[in-house]
Amino acid sequence: MPQIIFIFFSSCLLAFGVSAKSNPRIAIAGLGIESSTFSPALTNEEAFHTKYGAEVFSLYPFLSPDSSLRLRATWIPILVGNSLPGGAVTREAYESLVKKTLDSLRKYLPYDGLFFDIHGAMSVVGLDDPEGDFIVRIRKVVGKGTLISTSMDLHGNVSWRLAENSDLITCYRMAPHEDAMDTRERAVENLVSRIESGKGRPAFKAWIPIPILLPGEKTSTRIEPGKGLYKAVAPAAAQKGIVDAAIWIGYAWADEPRNHAVVMVTGDDKMLVIHTSEELARRFWAVRFSFGFVAPTATLTECLDSALKSKQHPFFISDMGDNPTAGGAGDVSWTLKEILSRPEFQLENGPSLIYASIPGPDLVQKAIKAGVGATVQGYAGAIVDARYAPPLLIRGKVKSIVYGDPDADIEVVVQVGSVQIIVTQKRKPYHKEIDFTRLGLYPRKTDIVVVKIGYLQPELYAMHSGWIMALTPGGVDQDLERLPYKRIDRPMFPFDKNMPDPDLSARLVPASDKAQ
Ligand SMILES: [Zn+2]
Numbered sequence: 001m002p003q004i005i006f007i008f009f010s011s012c013l014l015a016f017g018v019s020a021k022s023n024p025r026i027a028i029a030g031l032g033i034e035s036s037t038f039s040p041a042l043t044n045e046e047a048f049h050t051k052y053g054a055e056v057f058s059l060y061p062f063l064s065p066d067s068s069l070r071l072r073a074t075w076i077p078i079l080v081g082n083s084l085p086g087g088a089v090t091r092e093a094y095e096s097l098v099k100k101t102l103d104s105l106r107k108y109l110p111y112d113g114l115f116f117d118i119h120g121a122m123s124v125v126g127l128d129d130p131e132g133d134f135i136v137r138i139r140k141v142v143g144k145g146t147l148i149s150t151s152m153d154l155h156g157n158v159s160w161r162l163a164e165n166s167d168l169i170t171c172y173r174m175a176p177h178e179d180a181m182d183t184r185e186r187a188v189e190n191l192v193s194r195i196e197s198g199k200g201r202p203a204f205k206a207w208i209p210i211p212i213l214l215p216g217e218k219t220s221t222r223i224e225p226g227k228g229l230y231k232a233v234a235p236a237a238a239q240k241g242i243v244d245a246a247i248w249i250g251y252a253w254a255d256e257p258r259n260h261a262v263v264m265v266t267g268d269d270k271m272l273v274i275h276t277s278e279e280l281a282r283r284f285w286a287v288r289f290s291f292g293f294v295a296p297t298a299t300l301t302e303c304l305d306s307a308l309k310s311k312q313h314p315f316f317i318s319d320m321g322d323n324p325t326a327g328g329a330g331d332v333s334w335t336l337k338e339i340l341s342r343p344e345f346q347l348e349n350g351p352s353l354i355y356a357s358i359p360g361p362d363l364v365q366k367a368i369k370a371g372v373g374a375t376v377q378g379y380a381g382a383i384v385d386a387r388y389a390p391p392l393l394i395r396g397k398v399k400s401i402v403y404g405d406p407d408a409d410i411e412v413v414v415q416v417g418s419v420q421i422i423v424t425q426k427r428k429p430y431h432k433e434i435d436f437t438r439l440g441l442y443p444r445k446t447d448i449v450v451v452k453i454g455y456l457q458p459e460l461y462a463m464h465s466g467w468i469m470a471l472t473p474g475g476v477d478q479d480l481e482r483l484p485y486k487r488i489d490r491p492m493f494p495f496d497k498n499m500p501d502p503d504l505s506a507r508l509v510p511a512s513d514k515a516q
Contacts, residue, residue: 024195025110026073027146028056029101029138030117033083034155036253036327037123038483039475041087041384045096048081049406052104056080059117062185069185072192073113078104080117084407084429085327087384087475088123089130098134105141113147113191114138116166117184120156121251121327129258132161139165144513147194147201151187153177155216155251158262160207164515167201168194169264171246173233175221176457190243201513202243202266206277206506210261210284212493215252215478217320217454217469220294225287232283236276241269247280253327253476255487265506274506281504288493293469294455297478300338300470307448308344308351312465314446320454322385322474323429330427330452331359332474333381334389339450340416350418353448354441356430357408357422359383360394364425367398367412374398376414380423388473394421400440413439420446431457454478 035043056077057063063070079101083089105111116135124130135148142148149168152158154175163169168190172183194200221230229247236245248262261284265277295318298306307315324330336358344350360380370376376398379391396416403410408428414421420441422430430436430451436443443449444463454476456464469478477483481495491499 023072023074024112024192025076026113026115026191027076027078027105027108027111027142028080028115028117029078029105031081031097031122031134032117032119032153033089034085034119034121034153034251034327035088035123036085036475037088037255038253038477039087039327039329039385040387041329041475042125043083043086043089043093045093047083047086048097049083050079050081050097052079053077060184061181062188069188069192072196076108076111084427085325087327087329088125091125091127094124094127094130098137102137102141105138109142111142111146112195113149114142115188115191116148116150118150118152118156120152120158120171120248121254123254128256129157129159129161131156132159135162135165139512139515147191148512149187149191151184152248154247154249156248157250157256157258157260158207158248158264159258160509161515163205163207163264163509165512167512168243168266169205169246170244171248173221173230175216175219175226175249176455178458186244194243199268201511203268204266204270204273205509205511206265206273207509208263208277208281208504208506210263210281210504211489211491211499211502212261212284212288213250213252213259213480213488214291214494215480216249216326217293217478218291219249220455223294225290229283229287232280236265236280239272239276241272242267242276245276245280247284252480253483255485257487257489259488260492274508277506278504285501285504293478295467295469297469297471300335300472303468303470304339304342306468307466310466314443314449314464315466316456316460316464317448317450318454318456318467318469319450319452319472320469321472321477322452323454323476324427325429325453326476328452328474328476329385330429331381331383332385332388332472333358333392335450335470335472336381336421337389337392339419340392345417345419347417348415351447353419353450354436354443354446355419355421355450356436357411357424357428357452358392359425359427360423361425363394363414363423364410364412367414367423368401368410370398372398372401380421385475394423396421402439411439413441429453432459433463
């Protein structure tokens with residue numbers, strides 16, 4: 001609502017603008033989502049949980065009121081939205097969010113800088129390269145004199161026009177993304193320093209597309225070759241004459257020409273920018289055959305057999321074909337249906353298994369009516385993605401009901417035999433121990449934990465005593481060679497295994513004020 005936005009801006013300008021006239025004026029805007037075009041799900045505006053005006057600061061601890069960065073500029077927070085990964089964003093949602101951004105930006109012109117906080121793998125129905133489209137439209141409003149510093153996920157895509165319109169650009173150096181906030185802080189620090197020092201936009205930006213398309217589950221930086229490859233990024237960026245260096249793995253579950261790996265290096269020393277980018281690109285290409293899944297993979301049946309045989313617990317199984325944090329609908333019921341049909345789990349004293357999770361608004365509402373301790377029966381799953389199994393009829397005992405999670409809204413634990421199923425009002429990925437314990441579930445004391453994610457996030461990784469990733473079906477199928485790509489560039493590794501070596505020479509991107 002415009003009135004509310006106005007109030008936020010007024011208070012923010014009063015608090016952070018008037019006293020420091022010489023401070024640069026820096027806007028903050030961006031949209032973050034990775035969306036699979038191989039999923040039938042669609043993402044609407046509400047999913048972005050958009051923050052406006054001063055609310056935006058809450059996303060960035062390094063911009064807290066007493067932080068040094070906060071004091072070095074007059075901040076004009078515009079709009080930042082972040083959605084859980086999902087299906088393609090509707091054109092209406094995208095246009096609405098872009099319009100709100102541009103309208104607000106117009107009100108508070110001019111800007112010395114703009115921090116563009118995006119993921120980089122948004123798909124929008126009927127529109128290619130949305131982040132490229134977004135930055136071009138922002139440029140038209142803010143003009144060519146504004147320095148834009150773009151911060152991204154390493155699973156984002158960097159099109160030529162995104163590179164052209166960004167003056168500074170960087171991405172995470174770790175997967176899982178333990179450095180997500182450090183990356184944003186670096187993007188902002190580089191922006192503020194370049195403006196403060198009067199150096200402005202770096203003189204050179206090198207961009208190298210690498211014809212490799214791999215899933216995140218094969219490119220973790222915890223293990224080789226991703227570990228060694230990404231270890232080279234920080235030293236490359238620390239050289240005198242270089243401002244930043246970054247490697248994007250890219251996003252595998254969308255079908256556009258921009259979906260592939262990219263290396264970018266920015267700096268003022270032309271030869272060093274070229275040399276550093278080519279060195280990183282060559283390293284990446286050289287190790288392409290060494291990428292493998294970060295954990296053993298197997299069919300679900302094999303995973304369950306191994307987990308049941310294992311003497312080590314908790315034994316984790318990733319239900320990764322429908323991983324909502326990669327863009328799966330998160331409501332494929334196939335895996336849960338298979339688990340519930342296994343004879344081992346039919347009795348309450350059978351091997352304990354937690355299944356996290358399945359959206360089931362019907363079952364959630366019935367559980368609320370029945371109450372904790374009662375028996376409930378209702379449907380869960382397959383509202384969005386019913387391609388592999390229909391909605392699943394679940395009958396079991398309500399163990400707990402918890403309200404108020406920002407993603408799930410309401411979470412219910414239903415016990416069927418020895419299986420504890422987390423049923424949610426809306427989809428939610430389970431990454432942390434507290435996600436379970438707050439529901440009265442104790443993964444450390446459970447025999448088998450099945451999670452709808454791909455690679456295990458740090459807390460679950462630290463507690464696992466066994467882990468297999470199940471090659472289950474869904475919108476983010478990990479077997480990329482099964483996906484019906486039509487529009488990605490070819491040849492592309494690993495689809496064209498025997499392709500000749502590509503041209504990995506640096507392409508110098510025109511400065512943003514020279515961009516088309
Ligand atoms: Zn990512």
